[in-house]
Amino acid sequence: MSPLSIGVLAISMSIDAFVASVGKGTTEDSPGLAMTLRTGAIFGVIEAITPLLGWLAGVAASQYVAEVDHWIAFALLAGVGSHMTLQAWTRAEDEPRATSLWATVFTAIGTSIDAMAVGVSLALLQVNILVIAMAIGATTMLMSSVGLIVGRYVGGRFGRIAETLGGVALLTIGTMILLEHLSAAA
Structure with a gap:
């Protein structure tokens, strides 16, 4: 993957954590530095671990799917991107937000499931997963803190738009992978 693709992927994976952090920020009177860094670190670490777990699962299965790996990568990324976009517009706007440490951890896990699915697809593409996981984790930490x-x-006000853009970016990356493979095979 090119550095640009890694950057787009890292931002895409971080959008839902950013949106969740924006939601958490709306419930706080004045989030201090400690809370900001703690929230960012929780989201960043979990978001970095989940693509690694997905990648390990993908590596275990890759020998069985080598001939259709580009289609699987496309389907996973397109599915996750479409799901992110759909979820952005179908969740309740007045959904209550919990602010405890455990609520933050569980929210981070929930927002990182898509990164696990992306990790599975990355295993099929022979990429350096450590670089990608670190990029995703660092970007998520920064975006969650800022969020x-x-x-x-x-x-x-802008959470749905940001989440939609993240979903569209994942769909675009999946399409680029598919087109790149199909053009190389031609």
Whole structure:
């Protein structure tokens, strides 16, 4: 994967954590530095671990799917991207938000499931998963920390748009992988 693709993927994987952090920020009067860094670290670490877990599962299965791996990568990324986009517009706007440490951990796990699915598809592409996982984790940490602060000031006004853009970016990456493979095979 090119550095640009890794960057787009890292941002795409971080959008839902950013949106969740914006939501958390709307419930806080004044999130301090400690809370901001803690929230970012929780989201970042979990978001970095899940693509590694998905990649390990994908490596175990890759020998069985080598001839259709580009289609699987496309399907997973397109599915996750489509799901992110659909979820952005179908969740309840007044959904209550919990603010405890465990609520943050569970939210981080929930927002990182898509990164696990992406990890499975990355195993089929022979990429350096450690670089990608670190990029995803660092980007998520930064975006979650910023999201907490942004949430305090702008609330949930732009969350759906950001989540939709993340979903569209994943769908685009999946399509690029498919087209790249099909053009190389021609």
